[in-house]
Amino acid sequence: MNPVEMVGMLAELERIRELTLDLVERSAPQLLPAPPTHADGAERTVFELLLGARRAVLGNPVAARGLHDLLVAEGQRYADTPAGAELRDALVASEAVENLRRVWETLSLNVLDGPASSNAAPDAWAELLADAIIGHGLDNSVLGHFRPEGFA
Amino acid sequence: MLTDPRPALGEQSNFVGYLVGLAHLARAVHALACDGQPRADPRREADDFTHLLLGVASMGDAINRLAESEPAQPSGTTDAPASPATNTRWLR
Numbered sequence: 221m222n223p224v225e226m227v228g229m230l231a232e233l234e235r236i237r238e239l240t241l242d243l244v245e246r247s248a249p250q251l252l253p254a255p256p257t258h259a260d261g262a263e264r265t266v267f268e269l270l271l272g273a274r275r276a277v278l279g280n281p282v283a284a285r286g287l288h289d290l291l292v293a294e295g296q297r298y299a300d301t302p303a304g305a306e307l308r309d310a311l312v313a314s315e316a317v318e319n320l321r322r323v324w325e326t327l328s329l330n331v332l333d334g335p336a337s338s339n340a341a342p343d344a345w346a347e348l349l350a351d352a353i354i355g356h357g358l359d360n361s362v363l364g365h366f367r368p369e370g371f372a
Numbered sequence: 373m374l375t376d377p378r379p380a381l382g383e384q385s386n387f388v389g390y391l392v393g394l395a396h397l398a399r400a401v402h403a404l405a406c407d408g409q410p411r412a413d414p415r416r417e418a419d420d421f422t423h424l425l426l427g428v429a430s431m432g433d434a435i436n437r438l439a440e441s442e443p444a445q446p447s448g449t450t451d452a453p454a455s456p457a458t459n460t461r462w463l464r
Contacts, residue, residue, distance in 0.1 A: 317411075
């Protein structure tokens with residue numbers, strides 16, 4: 221394989237990855253209510269930020285899992301300090317955290333939880349992907365999107 | 373090229389902006405903790421999500437400590453040993 225073919229293959233893999241993400245996003249629960257497209261200000265910004273966070277998590281599960289584990293470990297270390305323990309207890313008792321947890325679960329679709337090998341995509345992410353593709357009906361119209369251009 | 377450091381790119385870096393954004397997120401975590409409404413069922417243990425928020429808060433505190441530390445010395449006056457050229461090529 222020469223360098224040009226290798227770059228072409230990488231570009232094709234990226235195209236397939238984007239199409240797969242589109243499919244998962246269409247199958248996933250929508251964030252409601254969506255602010256109007258002409259809305260301006262903080263509401264629209266937060267909505268776009270949440271959608272971007274979901275795509276970043278779904279599109280980069282290994283990196284997202286790594287960052288997640290890093291923050292959880294740092295949080296556990298912080299919780300061992302007096303200030304951290306006080307904040308932990310306040311967070312556990314807060315209704316606002318429960319609301320945020322629901323938003324987070326809708327966003328991440330829980331793909332960062334559960335078992336995962338080191339430097340590998342979490343099992344829940346692979347299951348979500350399989351559900352989205354197989355549940356969508358793996359027929360010719362779906363597979364057609366994934367074929368390289370020029371292939372019947 | 374990755375091996376061609378350009379000062380202009382360094383000037384456009386928004387590294388401080390990232391730190392300010394993280395510190396702001398940490399403040400939001402503290403604000404969540406101060407939320408007036410207590411949970412109906414407060415018996416829950418701290419889980420990964422809670423520790424994730426704590427991790428963000430801890431990073432914000434660390435960034436605030438950076439801001440309170442001594443002002444940075446001008447480039448070239450630091451006592452730290454010079455990094456090999458192979459490492460500094462990433463610093464633009």
